[in-house]
């Protein structure tokens with residue numbers, strides 16, 4: 074499969090090159106040249122397939138012959154080493170739990186798949202040169218990338234995170250692994266971290282001496298595997314014979330955009346709801362038709378504090394840059410922190426279920442949509458509540474027990490290098 078740049082000013086590349094480069098040379102995001110729907114037969118019999126078999130059917134056209142079947146199946150098996158349960162919360166509302174992986178957020182799927190693709194391409198390369206994955210995180214990406222890439226040959230990972238602005242669990246997940254994973258604790262905000270990473274990607278001295286790449290959802294190997302769990306949810310809810318509506322708590326809009334790709338493959342999804350916190354760029358766009366990026370504002374659902382969602386351009390591409398068509402498939406609503414806290418309380422009161430702040434935003438968006446529409450609603454529970462203890466415990470007056478994968482890192486010692494300026498980052502990368 075070849076990929077083109079959405080800026081249309083760079084040559085088309087193979088899956089392998091799209092994965093290794095991350096972003097096209099014209100700074101555009103890569104998009105697959107074609108999308109071929111899966112057979113009716115596949116959907117009719119999906120309940121007889123294992124998750125691994127489904128994932129292989131879903132991803133194979135996007136990889137093409139660049140990873141042989143046997144290796145691709147191995148990559149998928151290693152990626153999907155945990156469950157994706159759909160849990161009913163109330164009538165017609167279910168939670169799709171995406172937090173059963175090693176770092177307890179949905180980003181594990183994309184990060185594990187991408188890391189293993191890198192591992193494969195590196196093993197195959199005759200002139201294996203070391204790749205440095207450079208990534209800024211507001212919390213969850215760092216942990217998922219650290220865990221996904223741990224021990225992958227030929228890859229060094231450098232993670233920048235804003236000092237004091239990630240939760241204790243998140244900090245431990247990205248600072249305690251050692252080996253090929255290095256954490257830089259930045260005296261600043263997430264926006265500062267991201268700006269440093271962007272500067273690095275444009276710094277000729279660095280790009281001439283290092284193979285730098287990114288690991289956020291602009292990378293097709295992190296973005297596309299996120300299609301899988303929409304199929305897994307369908308498999309579990311198919312017997313309800315109702316129209317499916319997904320509400321996705323959205324920040325950079327990679328996750329929801331993967332759901333839309335699943336729909337393009339023929340998955341019968343009736344409608345998408347993009348639920349956001351007060352970083353409401355997309356809800357505003359759908360209302361006004363004007364896309365206005367803004368500096369991000371800090372909220373209790375901090376993994377969605379994004380003021381210029383990078384994958385939105387892919388969403389527009391999927392629907393042919395046609396706003397009417399887009400609106401037929403997508404609604405988008407924004408919610409405040411107070412509304413989010415109230416929703417967490419309401420969910421617990423109604424069903425005993427404990428949602429994290431991101432899942433609660435998803436629940437709110439779904440409720441709002443279902444108020445006027447009848448369907449089977451699913452919100453994506455994108456992280457385990459333990460990752461946002463400092464929000465969840467006081468709001469719900471509840472003690473959250475640490476699952477084993479959290480206990481394991483929380484006892485380890487943090488190792489991070491403190492930096493304040495771009496030059497300190499550059500020196501670190503060059504040494």
Ligand SMILES: *Cc1c(COP(=O)(O)O)cnc(C)c1O
Nearest residue numbers: 213324325326327328376455456
């Ligand atoms: C990253 C993240 C999101 C946002 O996902 P996007 O693909 O960036 O829209 C939502 N919730 C949690 C818990 C996350 O870690």
